[in-house]
Amino acid sequence: MAPTLSVVLVRPQLGQNIGLAARAMGNFGVSDLRLVSPRDPWPNPEAQNASVAAKPIIEGATLYDSLAEATKDLSWVFCTSARLRYIKKEVYTLSQGTNLVKTLGLPKIGLVFGPEQAGLTNEEVSLCHGGLLIKTSSTVPSLNLAHAVLLCLYEFSRVSYPTPLYDLSTHGNTLSFLCFFEERLEKKGFFSPKEKEEKMRQNLRDIFLRRPLSYQDINTLFGAIKALEKNVDNSSKR
Amino acid sequence: MAPTLSVVLVRPQLGQNIGLAARAMGNFGVSDLRLVSPRDPWPNPEAQNASVAAKPIIEGATLYDSLAEATKDLSWVFCTSARLRYIKKEVYTLSQGTNLVKTLGLPKIGLVFGPEQAGLTNEEVSLCHGGLLIKTSSTVPSLNLAHAVLLCLYEFSRVSYPTPLYDLSTHGNTLSFLCFFEERLEKKGFFSPKEKEEKMRQNLRDIFLRRPLSYQDINTLFGAIKALEKNVDNSSKR
Numbered sequence: 297m298a299p300t301l302s303v304v305l306v307r308p309q310l311g312q313n314i315g316l317a318a319r320a321m322g323n324f325g326v327s328d329l330r331l332v333s334p335r336d337p338w339p340n341p342e343a344q345n346a347s348v349a350a351k352p353i354i355e356g357a358t359l360y361d362s363l364a365e366a367t368k369d370l371s372w373v374f375c376t377s378a379r380l381r382y383i384k385k386e387v388y389t390l391s392q393g394t395n396l397v398k399t400l401g402l403p404k405i406g407l408v409f410g411p412e413q414a415g416l417t418n419e420e421v422s423l424c425h426g427g428l429l430i431k432t433s434s435t436v437p438s439l440n441l442a443h444a445v446l447l448c449l450y451e452f453s454r455v456s457y458p459t460p461l462y463d464l465s466t467h468g469n470t471l472s473f474l475c476f477f478e479e480r481l482e483k484k485g486f487f488s489p490k491e492k493e494e495k496m497r498q499n500l501r502d503i504f505l506r507r508p509l510s511y512q513d514i515n516t517l518f519g520a521i522k523a524l525e526k527n528v529d530n531s532s533k534r
Numbered sequence: 535m536a537p538t539l540s541v542v543l544v545r546p547q548l549g550q551n552i553g554l555a556a557r558a559m560g561n562f563g564v565s566d567l568r569l570v571s572p573r574d575p576w577p578n579p580e581a582q583n584a585s586v587a588a589k590p591i592i593e594g595a596t597l598y599d600s601l602a603e604a605t606k607d608l609s610w611v612f613c614t615s616a617r618l619r620y621i622k623k624e625v626y627t628l629s630q631g632t633n634l635v636k637t638l639g640l641p642k643i644g645l646v647f648g649p650e651q652a653g654l655t656n657e658e659v660s661l662c663h664g665g666l667l668i669k670t671s672s673t674v675p676s677l678n679l680a681h682a683v684l685l686c687l688y689e690f691s692r693v694s695y696p697t698p699l700y701d702l703s704t705h706g707n708t709l710s711f712l713c714f715f716e717e718r719l720e721k722k723g724f725f726s727p728k729e730k731e732e733k734m735r736q737n738l739r740d741i742f743l744r745r746p747l748s749y750q751d752i753n754t755l756f757g758a759i760k761a762l763e764k765n766v767d768n769s770s771k772r
Contacts, residue, residue: 435560
């Protein structure tokens with residue numbers, strides 16, 4: 297078995313980079329391209345031209361308004377970002393990342409790439425399971441967007457593993473739980489002081505995104521949080 | 535020890551591809567860019583723009599009139615070409631190629647890339663030691679030029695090995711021997727019939743380029759060929 301790979305470009309700026317990323321996808325047999333709010337109108341003729349023989353990938357690309365929407369059917373989402381240094385998130389080299397996918401038998405992998413200049417926001421990084429780091433020279437550290445896509449696909453397209461035993465939660469299902477959990481915590485005034493709220497939310501998400509969870513795990517967590525809120529005290533019955 | 539890497543672009547057409555190749559070089563700490571007869575005038579502003587932080591690599595690029603000139607100081611020259619299927623030349627995957635470099639401790643590696651559309655000529659392929667094949671999908675087989683450079687550098691920049699024991703001939707020295715040998719054979723009418731000459735020359739080169747030769751090896755070969763031509767018969771002295 298091999299994982300399916302989806303490439304998610306968040307707010308990409310240059311049509312040419314989108315087209316060259318699609319060509320790289322085609323080179324490695326990957327066809328699922330997802331675009332979150334591209335800068336220029338879509339369809340984009342520059343993207344089509346640069347994709348050459350991979351034009352069907354450009355034509356089949358799907359558009360989304362948010363990273364959460366674009367990844368909800370996936371089982372594991374890696375992001376690549378220079379911001380990985382600033383927020384709490386497990387960071388893997390490409391070979392560590394592919395080993396993780398092999399070892400855990402993760403079936404539907406999302407590879408998320410931020411915009412050319414600014415990269416992903418902290419909020420977006422916090423919604424991913426892990427980060428990928430491509431080691432580059434300190435003199436010319438920044439990779440071209442399509443080059444980053446190419447290197448990730450080159451490594452991830454070679455991954456295969458035996459059929460996994462458990463039924464992994466989709467990313468959307470896990471995010472629904474996190475949303476529910478954060479909402480409940482917010483009601484109880486957990487995210488205080490206000491200036492620490494963002495960091496607290498990020499750290500909380502990281503706890504649940506660090507390792508894969510099954511549907512059963514998510515159901516158990518939903519149940520546990522709901523149980524804590526019930527106005528019942530069973531301690532007297534002991 | 536790690537090999538030094540030189541990127542040789544033969545008749546590149548698009549300045550942007552040259553620039554993006556330089557950027558990829560910069561990302562992996564490689565700075566020696568050699569251009570054989572680029573299509574557009576040099577310096578090329580499009581190449582400079584696309585190189586971003588790797589502009590010093592573009593500015594330091596050296597120009598050559600032929601592939602033989604561009605590679606004569608190197609010790610081992612890989613080419614990447616779709617033509618590898620048509621001519622006799624050992625072909626390696628990227629991991630086989632890096633293993634070869636590791637195992638033999640090859641010090642000065644040239645990575646040769648043909649022009650965007652046509653690729654290298656058979657003559658050019660025959661002047662290289664081995665070919666590199668990057669496995670791609672049959673649907674979108676053709677890699678962008680800068681993408682091919684990037685993948686090769688990604689793999690080759692991670693190679694290291696202990697100090698090699700022998701003193702490898704430069705590619706120029708080996709090519710001088712081949713040139714001398716072919717010239718002598720031509721005089722003797724070896725390359726006949728005429729329509730087989732090209733193929734015969736290619737096969738002959740392949741025999742001597744398939745494995746690394748030391749300076750001593752080349753001197754021995756020069757001496758052996760010269761000895762064969764001497765008008766001396768020692769057989770009666772036995």
